[in-house]
Amino acid sequence: MGKRLAGMFWALVFLAVPVLGVATFAVAPSINVWLPKDVSEHGRQIDSLFYFILVLTGVVFVATEVLLFWFIWKYDAVKQQGPATYIQGSHTLEVVWTIIPAATLLFLAIYQMNAWADVKMRRPAMAPTVEVVARQFEWRLRYPGRDGTLGTADDLFLVNDLHLPIDEDVLIQLKSMDVLHSFFLPHVRIKQDAVPGMKIPVWFKAREEGAFDIVCAELCGWGHYKMKGRVTYESRAKFDAWLERKYAEQEATQPQSEAADVALVR
Amino acid sequence: MTPPTTTASPAVDHGHVTVPAHGHAPHGGLSHFLSTYVFSKDHKVIGLQFLFSTLLWFLIGGLLALAVRWQVAWPWSPVPVLGKLFAQEGGQMAPEFYTMLFTMHATVMIFLVIIPILAGAFGNFLIPLMIGADDMAFPTLNMLSYWFMWPAFIAFGASFFVEGGAAAGGWTSYPPLSTNVASSPGSGWGQTLWLLGLTFVGVSSMLGSVNYMTTIILMRAPGMTMFRLPMTIWAMFITAVLQAFALPVLTAAGFMQLADRVFNTGFFSPEGLVVNNLTSGPGGGQPLLWQHLFWFYSHPAVYIMILPAMGMVSDILTCFARKPLFGYRPMVYSIAGIAGLGFIVWGHHMFMSGMNPALGITFMVSTMMIALPSAVKTFNWLGTLWGGRIQFTTSMLFAMSFVSMFIIGGLSGIFMAATPVDIFIHDTYFIVAHFHYVLFAGTAMGVWAAIYFWFPKMFGRTMNEFWGKVHFFLTFIFLNGTFFTMHILGAVGFPRRLADAYHYETFHHLQPMNAFMTWCAIGMVATQIIFAINFVWSMFRGPVAGRNPWNANGLEWTAPSPPGHGNFDYQPIVYRGPYEYSVPGADKDHLMQTDPPNAAAAAAAAAAH
Numbered sequence: 001m002g003k004r005l006a007g008m009f010w011a012l013v014f015l016a017v018p019v020l021g022v023a024t025f026a027v028a029p030s031i032n033v034w035l036p037k038d039v040s041e042h043g044r045q046i047d048s049l050f051y052f053i054l055v056l057t058g059v060v061f062v063a064t065e066v067l068l069f070w071f072i073w074k075y076d077a078v079k080q081q082g083p084a085t086y087i088q089g090s091h092t093l094e095v096v097w098t099i100i101p102a103a104t105l106l107f108l109a110i111y112q113m114n115a116w117a118d119v120k121m122r123r124p125a126m127a128p129t130v131e132v133v134a135r136q137f138e139w140r141l142r143y144p145g146r147d148g149t150l151g152t153a154d155d156l157f158l159v160n161d162l163h164l165p166i167d168e169d170v171l172i173q174l175k176s177m178d179v180l181h182s183f184f185l186p187h188v189r190i191k192q193d194a195v196p197g198m199k200i201p202v203w204f205k206a207r208e209e210g211a212f213d214i215v216c217a218e219l220c221g222w223g224h225y226k227m228k229g230r231v232t233y234e235s236r237a238k239f240d241a242w243l244e245r246k247y248a249e250q251e252a253t254q255p256q257s258e259a260a261d262v263a264l265v266r
Numbered sequence: 267m268t269p270p271t272t273t274a275s276p277a278v279d280h281g282h283v284t285v286p287a288h289g290h291a292p293h294g295g296l297s298h299f300l301s302t303y304v305f306s307k308d309h310k311v312i313g314l315q316f317l318f319s320t321l322l323w324f325l326i327g328g329l330l331a332l333a334v335r336w337q338v339a340w341p342w343s344p345v346p347v348l349g350k351l352f353a354q355e356g357g358q359m360a361p362e363f364y365t366m367l368f369t370m371h372a373t374v375m376i377f378l379v380i381i382p383i384l385a386g387a388f389g390n391f392l393i394p395l396m397i398g399a400d401d402m403a404f405p406t407l408n409m410l411s412y413w414f415m416w417p418a419f420i421a422f423g424a425s426f427f428v429e430g431g432a433a434a435g436g437w438t439s440y441p442p443l444s445t446n447v448a449s450s451p452g453s454g455w456g457q458t459l460w461l462l463g464l465t466f467v468g469v470s471s472m473l474g475s476v477n478y479m480t481t482i483i484l485m486r487a488p489g490m491t492m493f494r495l496p497m498t499i500w501a502m503f504i505t506a507v508l509q510a511f512a513l514p515v516l517t518a519a520g521f522m523q524l525a526d527r528v529f530n531t532g533f534f535s536p537e538g539l540v541v542n543n544l545t546s547g548p549g550g551g552q553p554l555l556w557q558h559l560f561w562f563y564s565h566p567a568v569y570i571m572i573l574p575a576m577g578m579v580s581d582i583l584t585c586f587a588r589k590p591l592f593g594y595r596p597m598v599y600s601i602a603g604i605a606g607l608g609f610i611v612w613g614h615h616m617f618m619s620g621m622n623p624a625l626g627i628t629f630m631v632s633t634m635m636i637a638l639p640s641a642v643k644t645f646n647w648l649g650t651l652w653g654g655r656i657q658f659t660t661s662m663l664f665a666m667s668f669v670s671m672f673i674i675g676g677l678s679g680i681f682m683a684a685t686p687v688d689i690f691i692h693d694t695y696f697i698v699a700h701f702h703y704v705l706f707a708g709t710a711m712g713v714w715a716a717i718y719f720w721f722p723k724m725f726g727r728t729m730n731e732f733w734g735k736v737h738f739f740l741t742f743i744f745l746n747g748t749f750f751t752m753h754i755l756g757a758v759g760f761p762r763r764l765a766d767a768y769h770y771e772t773f774h775h776l777q778p779m780n781a782f783m784t785w786c787a788i789g790m791v792a793t794q795i796i797f798a799i800n801f802v803w804s805m806f807r808g809p810v811a812g813r814n815p816w817n818a819n820g821l822e823w824t825a826p827s828p829p830g831h832g833n834f835d836y837q838p839i840v841y842r843g844p845y846e847y848s849v850p851g852a853d854k855d856h857l858m859q860t861d862p863p864n865a866a867a868a869a870a871a872a873a874a875h
């Protein structure tokens with residue numbers, strides 16, 4: 001009797017895996033430990049793909065874990081009479097459980113290509129809105145000056161305070177001065193490593209106003225944890241007004257030529 | 267059941283085998299002691315040397331993990347015990363110390379624990395025993411493969427005490443952070459020692475892998491065809507092949523990084539770097555080159571870190587389900603498939619790196635497909651349990667938990683393989699959850715299954731089952747408490763490797779959850795005290811095991827426990843596959859691989875096909 005109970009106990013321990021696993025994911029959104037708010041145009045593609053894979057893997061997870069529990073529960077040597085079933089395998093089953101996952105995985109692979117291409121391959125034909133240059137441990141920003149072109153003497157230099165207009169494509173030119181960093185904007189589902197020696201384009205379209213975190217997601221040294229910036233998404237009008245204010249501030253504090261020297265940006 | 271001669275004495279004479287290193291006989295006590303226990307060429311002694319060394323490093327790696335978890339849960343609060351050792355102001359850790367901790371936690375666990383405990387400890391101990399050989403093909407190389415670990419132990423160990431501390435560029439050592447001395451305190455001597463340590467681990471692995479391949483190909487007992495090999499041996503064989511082909515790339519890359527640091531060659535640094543306001547290096551290099559070379563080794567290494575555990579778990583599951591392995595050949599082919607595909611998926615670590623996004627798509631497709639052989643293996647393990655007669659030994663509990671946990675680790679991998687989703691979860695706790703499910707909840711649980719299973723063969727005594735089960739139960743609970751929660755933390759985008767993330771508006775509410783995980787991690791490490799005591803106590807006081815305490819059917823169970831020098835007291839001859847459990851018509855519930863065929867069993871086997 002005691003041995004029977006022991007087998008049942010262990011089987012239930014294994015059943016706890018799918019039960020608590022599903023419970024964790026079910027509770028997570030209600031305690032706010034879940035995907036942060038998305039304010040981007042392309043983010044819904046990423047999020048819906050996340051949910052799609054979550055459901056797909058969730059079904060497989062529950063099915064296989066429950067099956068494992070059931071076999072442990074049922075085929076306890078103490079409960080069963082006689083010897084085990086002598087079977088070396090099944091050709092049919094092997095074919096079935098090879099073909100079905102293969103087809104599913106292949107579908108998943110093809111299905112996601114479009115979202116990836118939208119975020120990383122179909123770059124909008126436009127001049128950069130802003131250049132972001134990472135360095136230990138801050139985000140240096142360079143906006144085109146009043147002349148509208150980047151790389152001229154009247155460029156605007158800022159640190160950690162990124163502003164971007166909503167409802168239109170923005171193109172960020174991402175660089176690094178020293179080591180690897182990663183430009184992570186959780187609320188618009190953007191992440192891209194900044195690599196010294198490379199100029200990497202990053203683009204997206206924000207849909208909503210608001211201010212959010214810029215996080216560094218690639219280890220860049222002891223101060224990695226504090227490499228924090230803020231990004232503010234605002235209407236075109238507010239963005240233009242903000243730019244105007246910043247132009248004025250920069251012009252008031254220093255002559256244009258000096259501004260270009262100060263920022264160690266090439 | 268047991269072979270004809272049952273002399274359990276380890277000093278059994280065996281006329282048929284030539285035993286190397288047995289020649290120089292009476293040499294006095296010390297040199298005998300040295301050649302038997304220290305510079306031994308006996309694969310079993312070398313295996314145990316690997317086992318003891320790696321278990322000690324496992325403890326160190328675990329304590330490093332606790333220190334990491336301490337900082338994540340309660341940033342900047344004084345660290346108990348460790349705070350006094352590496353005193354900062356008030357015993358709190360500095361952020362550079364934190365980066366060093368997680369770098370060395372991963373380094374120790376990967377290079378000094380998982381890889382050497384699988385191939386070094388179990389590969390060494392089991393390969394000759396399970397194929398019916400008296401030792402490895404090259405005993406001296408084998409001895410060297412262990413002793414080359416020592417320079418690595420010393421290099422990694424000493425690096426904690428040099429100026430600037432141990433390496434702090436992450437276990438992946440991405441340049442320029444790792445090559446540019448000005449970029450981080452750990453990029454001084456610590457990083458140089460790290461590279462040296464890595465090289466020595468590589469030499470050790472290479473010596474081992476050459477030996478394993480040769481031994482498995484050439485030294486199988488009569489009748490032991492390739493398709494009669496137990497899964498453990500298949501896994502060890504394919505792991506050795508992976509090592510042999512992937513390691514040279516890492517070694518070369520390591521030397522290039524060393525040259526960048528020592529000779530300023532600039533393989534991995536572009537020109538015009540300005541680090542810490544210092545312009546440095548001639549440039550002309552590419553940081554992404556290192557990532558390609560590093561992952562060309564380190565992705566196959568992921569399989570080096572799991573395949574042997576898969577093999578051992580397959581053998582343990584069949585034994586305690588008293589059933590043949592379901593789909594032996596598909597299991598072999600899927601290991602081979604994993605190994606082959608394993609060479610063309612490395613780019614999935616670089617989706618966000620700046621690598622051509624079109625190339626990212628190819629790596630995404632190959633990565634999706636590598637999930638397939640893992641799925642096939644999982645289904646076959648379930649098939650093995652179906653219709654079995656499960657015996658709830660500690661070893662079996664660990665083996666079944668390997669399957670349960672590997673399902674989680676395998677499925678979570680699909681999220682990262684999906685490139686668009688990876689944009690969000692890359693370098694968050696989601697990936698931390700994923701690889702801990704594969705490497706801790708998977709491999710480490712498999713290793714415990716193997717320790718409880720083969721302990722009687724190693725020491726002639728069995729471990730305590732009651733405390734073994736307590737060890738299993740607590741480890742299982744605490745590991746899920748620690749690691750499962752990481753998935754949802756990753757869903758928030760909670761980044762890894764941050765000394766303090768709570769000053770971000772996005773993450774500031776996650777501290778209580780991290781504190782919970784740290785308490786679970788503390789419980790998990792504390793639980794290992796039970797294991798340590800059980801291990802040491804059972805070595806000397808455990809119940810004496812016969813040759814075959816589990817009624818298993820592999821060749822190792824026909825040898826004495828522990829086997830003497832030369833392993834077998836008679837020449838094993840193999841008549842059948844490794845999983846003949848519950849054969850209909852047989853007079854006992856398992857047929858050893860050495861049991862000659864009889865009419866009834868042959869008829870039943872034919873009927874089953």
Ligand SMILES: [Cu+2]
Pocket residue numbers: 180181182216217218219220221223224225227
């Ligand atoms: Cu950083």
Ligand SMILES: [Cu+2]
Pocket residue numbers: 564565568611612614615
């Ligand atoms: Cu990989």
